[in-house]
Amino acid sequence: MTKPLVSIICLSYNHAAFLRQALDSVLAQTYQNLEVLVVDDLSTDNSVQIIEEYVQRFPRLKFIKHAQNTGNCAAFNEAFRLSTGEFIIDFATDDVLHPDRVARQVDAFQHLPATYGVVYTEAELIDETSAPLGFFYTRSAAGQISPTPVEGDIFAAVLERYFICPPTMMIRRQVLEELGGYDPTLAYEDFDFWVRSSRQWQYHFLDQALCQRRVHPHSLSRKVYQKGDRQLASTIQVIRKAQRLVKNGREQEALQTRIQYEARHAYLTANYPEAAQLLQLLRDEDGLTGSYRLLEVLTKHRVPLQFLRRWYHRWRYGHTGA
Structure with a gap:
């Protein structure tokens, strides 16, 4: 054959x-x-x-x-x-x-x-x-x-x-x-x-x-999450596509988890415009819990907490991360 x-x-x-x-x-x-x-x-x-x-x-x-x-x-x-x-x-x-x-x-x-x-x-x-x-x-x-x-x-x-x-x-x-x-x-x-x-x-x-x-x-x-990198903007586009494909509660919960993850990383890498877009998407999905409302405020005022991500990477991976 x-x-x-x-x-x-x-x-x-x-x-x-x-x-x-x-x-x-x-x-x-x-x-x-x-x-x-x-x-x-x-x-x-x-x-x-x-x-x-x-x-x-x-x-x-x-x-x-x-x-x-x-x-x-x-x-x-x-x-x-x-x-x-x-x-x-x-x-x-x-x-x-x-x-x-x-x-x-x-x-x-x-x-x-x-x-x-x-x-x-x-x-x-x-x-x-x-x-x-x-x-x-x-x-x-x-x-x-x-x-x-x-x-x-x-x-x-x-x-x-x-x-x-x-x-x-x-x-x-x-x-x-x-x-x-x-x-x-x-x-x-x-x-x-x-x-x-x-x-x-x-x-x-x-x-x-x-x-x-x-x-x-x-x-x-x-290069993901580096300032000016186009990949984060592409991720937002894909999430918008996913919103149209979700069919049930389990899938909506999964999408909320993804948006939360991306919003955290966008904020902690000082990609504030993208973080704001992601948090709006999270609000649209009814996934904006108290901690993410706080993240909205921090994002709006561009409060620089990038050192938290560096500390995490140093602890988790032994280096400072991106």
Whole structure:
């Protein structure tokens, strides 16, 4: 029986230091029925030269070279429209795939009902030098995993908290087609994709570490809540979308929890306009408790309490945080 075609969409932006390791990991997949598309979003380092070298050596690679920077979401959508795979992997070229990543996720899909749209997994964490930093999930001596992965209908859970490592996902093509791809008006894609896709599709957690996620100062995830970063504004957009999708009390409670979390972090990182918007959304959701009414006052008068977040990070993680 012919194995389904899998499209790996490799998104490159100033990843020259990591590109060779990333592309080598794609080319080393044990799964054979692959389509590989590489998009460079107008890198300012020598990423393009490295990609062109690989295209010469491996002509099956499809290279899309941008003349202007469009952002991750639009770059992915362009490649997705050119792809033909039944399953899709969105792969940032600062990460690394394990050789059997594709094979194991395809096998998982083939044992799941057609209602499952996403398979996600455990991930190793590595630094700029590829030194190990542990794993995405922490495990107790009794084997309990934190954050707890959720399977099946994850809509309420994904509103409430983060528990999916984005680069581990394999996505059924039909999911992305129904959504029209990623929302190109957003600065990042994962939260929006989770919210919109999980309303109609089920998720499966495969408890295997099948990729290495690189943690470094220039990664998008490290810029969340920095002053002027567009990701917080995108989060507000996604929350507004989620308001229209919520169907019951459990989901509304989950959404309130999310808004409270984002409002606290916005305030404690001095993103006062965004904090004010989030607190208004919380008021709209009837979730403005006494402590968040106090936060409204602190936000309105821009009372600087950022040191509280730094103290927390020093206590919790051993550093000062963002």
